[in-house]
Each structure stands twice: as C-alpha cells, then as structure tokens.
Amino acid sequence: MxxxxxxxxxxxxxxxxxxxxxxxxxxxxxxxxxxxxxxxxxxxxxxxxxxxxxxxxxxxxxxxxxxxxxxxxxxxxxxxxxxxxxxxxxxxxxxxxxxxxxxxxxxxxxxxxxxxxxxxxxxxxxxxxxxxxxxxxxxxxxxxxxxxxxxxxxxxxxxxxxxxNYIWPYEPHLQIWTIPKLGKKWMSLCALVQGKRKQAPFLDHLQLVTPHQIKKLLLNNELAIRNVFYEKVERLLLGNSVAIKAYPGIAKALRMLNKLGVGKVVISVIFLIGLYPSLMFVAKKGQ
The missing domain is CATH 3.40.50.150 (Vaccinia Virus protein VP39)
Incomplete structure (x- = not known):
C-alpha cells in the first residue's frame, strides 16, 4: 500500500x-x-x-x-x-x-x-x-x-x-435501534433516547429504502434481478466461507438453526417479510 x-x-x-x-x-x-x-x-x-x-x-x-x-x-x-x-x-x-x-x-x-x-x-x-x-x-x-x-x-x-434495509430495526448511519416503518419522527425520538440527538437531523435526507421497493423499481425498468443477499445467506447455511461482518451473531444463529434442520424455513420466512439487514440486488439487461 x-x-x-x-x-x-x-x-x-x-x-x-x-x-x-x-x-x-x-x-x-x-x-x-x-x-x-x-x-x-x-x-x-x-x-x-x-x-x-x-x-x-x-x-x-x-x-x-x-x-x-x-x-x-x-x-x-x-x-x-x-x-x-x-x-x-x-x-x-x-x-x-x-x-x-x-x-x-x-x-x-x-x-x-x-x-x-x-x-x-x-x-x-x-x-x-x-x-x-x-x-x-x-x-x-x-x-x-x-x-x-x-x-x-x-x-x-x-x-x-x-x-x-429499512425494514431492519437498526439505522446504521446514526447507529441506533428503532422500530421499522414508524417513520422519521419515531427514529428521531430513538436517536434522542440513545444519545444521538446531534446526529438526528441527518435522518431528514435519508430515503428509507426496502427490498420490496427496490425490486419493484428494477422490474419496472424491465431488468432481470437477483437478490444476492439471499444467496449470501444460503451460502452461509451450506457452510461456505461468507462474511456477514456487521452482524456476526446473526450468522452464528443461522448456522445453529441450520444444524437443527430449520434454517431454510426460517430464512424463507425472513426474506418473505423482508426482515434482514441489507438489500443487495444484481440487475441485468439482455436477459
């Protein structure tokens, strides 16, 4: 370097x-x-x-x-x-x-x-x-x-x-926990309670994007899409070396659920409702 x-x-x-x-x-x-x-x-x-x-x-x-x-x-x-x-x-x-x-x-x-x-x-x-x-x-x-x-x-x-993913209950820019889908006023209150009052105005410009929203917009533009965060979690369950750096506890829990034989069912439900930390999409033309 x-x-x-x-x-x-x-x-x-x-x-x-x-x-x-x-x-x-x-x-x-x-x-x-x-x-x-x-x-x-x-x-x-x-x-x-x-x-x-x-x-x-x-x-x-x-x-x-x-x-x-x-x-x-x-x-x-x-x-x-x-x-x-x-x-x-x-x-x-x-x-x-x-x-x-x-x-x-x-x-x-x-x-x-x-x-x-x-x-x-x-x-x-x-x-x-x-x-x-x-x-x-x-x-x-x-x-x-x-x-x-x-x-x-x-x-x-x-x-x-x-x-x-703003269905997930953690806002990474302010590093605060919140309840999803209750809007920015609620998030500002959460920031105040969690000692981030000075940073709360930053929320004003954020777009609270979700996987469902981004998927719809990509499809509206006639793009073929892949939810690669889902694929990342699938690889994790298969025992592949996949890093989920921000949430190592979740990775550990998913591996444990997979050992119990319910991992795939759990992630199917999670992805159906959109309750996961990040949205990651690959979109292509010419498909």
Whole structure:
C-alpha cells in the first residue's frame, strides 16, 4: 500500500471536516492515523469489488460507472480489478471529488465527475457495469436514479445495488435501534433516547429504502434481478466461507438453526417479510 501524498492527506482532512454532506452523520477515522484509515478503506473497497465481480462476465466489461463514488476508493479498486476498463465515478460532494482525483492520479483509467444520479451526464448504454453501493438511500429521487442507471447501462450490462434495509430495526448511519416503518419522527425520538440527538437531523435526507421497493423499481425498468443477499445467506447455511461482518451473531444463529434442520424455513420466512439487514440486488439487461 503506497503512502498518502501530502496533497491527498490535506484534501482528505477537508473532506472529513465537511459537515455539509449527505453521506455520513459523523465522519471518523479508522485506526490511529489517516494512513491507516486509507489502508482500511482500500481493503474494504477491494472486498466490495471482489464480491460484485462474481456476478459479472469480465470479458464484457469495458466501461464502469460508480454512482456516488465519494472519495473514489471503490473506483480505484475497480480499476485494479479491471485494468482494461475505463472507470468513472460521479459524486455530488466537491470535497470528495477532490480527494478522489488526488488518490487516483496514478490510475490513468479513472475519471471523476461532479454530479447527481438523478441526471447522469452520460450517453445511453455507455456502461457495462454500474456500482451503487450504500448510496441509493442518500439520493433525492430513488426512482429517477434507477431509471437513469438503466438508461446508461449497456445491452448486456450489470447493475449492482447495495443499501441498508429499512425494514431492519437498526439505522446504521446514526447507529441506533428503532422500530421499522414508524417513520422519521419515531427514529428521531430513538436517536434522542440513545444519545444521538446531534446526529438526528441527518435522518431528514435519508430515503428509507426496502427490498420490496427496490425490486419493484428494477422490474419496472424491465431488468432481470437477483437478490444476492439471499444467496449470501444460503451460502452461509451450506457452510461456505461468507462474511456477514456487521452482524456476526446473526450468522452464528443461522448456522445453529441450520444444524437443527430449520434454517431454510426460517430464512424463507425472513426474506418473505423482508426482515434482514441489507438489500443487495444484481440487475441485468439482455436477459
């Protein structure tokens, strides 16, 4: 892992100190230094890209878009994974774009555009792979963003969408427990009770997305879809090495239920009602 340049470090600090953003209620550093934080972010991005890549025919990937690219870590990881592809990130936050450009100077295939997912400044069918990871809950118009991603997706392209599931009783940005489907006023009260009063206004811009909602919007755009979080849990039950980092207790409980012979029944019910932590969909054209 290369060391951060002084330019990238200064710009990253500006990004961390920017309170006018739609992405984070609080911005914190992982580890004891910005370099360690950078290394942790790089590792996380590589894991995301490896996970997504299993659903992609890499021979067909010549052009990649990340919607909501933040500081560009996923884009750099995508450029490493697909060295022959052109990688584009679009991001509304000026400070984030500055960091992305500084971090990717040695990656000639990366470019970053300041803009919004609701109005993508790209040609129809331009991208073979579109990544939208923990972003769709931050946009102003979920339906429009999905429509725009579909428009710029190539004939045999793939969209990967991942986000929190707001049927699940935990809000990850504020890190609070709540009762789902009772709305933002209730969530604000939960934030107050759990010592997150200062962060509560951040809830105002969140879209409380659910798997049923995203599935419907993808189908409305005539895309073939796969619920890959369901597949992830199935692999877990089969004893495969699958990481569910945020909820290791759930993974342990599912394994125990599977030993008792009721694992598949339990997850079928869970997925029927949508009560699971994250939504993950792969959507394709040309199916």
């Amino acid at each position: 290369r060391a951060l340049t002084s330019e990238a470090e200064a710009l990253w600090l500006d990004f961390l100190n920017n309170s006018d953003n739609r992405g984070h209620a609080e911005r914190i550093i992982l580890g004891d230094s910005l370099q360690r934080h950078y290394e942790a972010c790089s590792q996380s991005s590589r894991e995301v890209v490896r996970w997504v890549s299993q659903y992609v025919d890499r021979n067909n990937v010549k052009s990649i878009l990340e919607v909501g690219s933040s500081i560009g870590m996923n884009c750099v990881a995508l450029a490493e994974e697909y060295p022959g592809a052109k990688v584009t990130g679009i991001e509304p936050e000026h400070e984030a774009v500055n960091v992305a450009e500084a971090l990717s100077k040695e990656v000639a295939t990366c470019r970053f555009v300041r803009g919004f997912g609701e109005s993508l400044p790209f040609e129809d069918g331009e991208f073979d792979l579109i990544l939208c990871s923990t972003v769709i809950e931050h946009v102003r118009d979920v339906e429009k963003v999905i429509s725009e991603m579909t428009r710029v997706l190539s004939k045999n392209g793939v969209i990967y969408i991942e986000a929190p």
